Amino acid sequence: MVPAGVAAYHLGPAATWLSTVRRWVPALAGQGRPDHVALTFDDGPGPGSTPAVLSVLEALDVRATFFVLGAELARRPELGRAVCAAGHELAVHGWDHRWLLGRPFPRVREDLARCRDLVADLTGRPPVWFRPPYGVLTGDALLAARSLGLRPVLWTAWGRDWAATATARSVVEAVTPGLSGGATLLLHDADHASAPGAWRSTVAALPHIAALAAARGLAPGPLSEHGVGAPRGPSREEDAHPPRFTPVPSASPAESR
DSSP: OOOOOHHHHHHHHGGGGGGHTTTOHHHHHHHOOTTTEEEEEEEEEOOTTTHHHHHHHHHOOOOOOEEEEHHHHHOOOHHHHHHHHOEEEEEEEESSSSSOTTTOOOHHHHHHHHHHHHHHHHHHHHOOOOGGGGGOOOHHHHHHHTTTTTTEEEEEEETTSSSTTOOOHHHHHHHGOOOOOEEEEEEESSSSSSTTHHHHHHHHHHHHHHHHHHTTTOEEEEEGGGTTTTTOOOOOOOOOSOOOOOOOOOOOOOOOO
């Protein structure tokens, strides 16, 4: 039988995957400035998907934070350079996309260190942020991240853009209720751990998300500009009506996946 203290050490942090638990740890959830929304992408880089995301962000004049997988970055370092050259921020998602529960501290730390070092070599400075695969933390992952100078951050709203059934409309409608001041949005710029081609729904949804943020008086940007952990000011008035998908002109038509 596993002692209660040991179980709590490993499973306690993992509970932050639940949105109800994350509300009690706003800094870990990524709660930031009341006039800002952090835009983040997981699981890249991807050979077709990441350039497509970068192209839309450039057209929108929006910067973001990309949580990369070390193994994918090692295969395609030119994509990491392209992300940085466009003014975006690279962060650590792990070496590969695997659960951290049950993995011993030395192996967790080694994987995070490999990804951190690769990002640092590519950008010329060490990354700041760490988001675990599936958003599931453990005590060992927390200790490993802190020992490497990485700050864990999850999300307050997501687009559910990894599913095979995802569409531009479904992504926007999933994000809308949580698109408020201080929010951290989770989207994906690759399908390494998602349904094949699901990233197309993300690309098509981005102009609509940016327009909705602007309508609510919110500026999207990377985590480095988000003020995570700062005291939260008065929240802005939220749209009381159900989310509604309104077409926004963009360079590429909305896609159904």
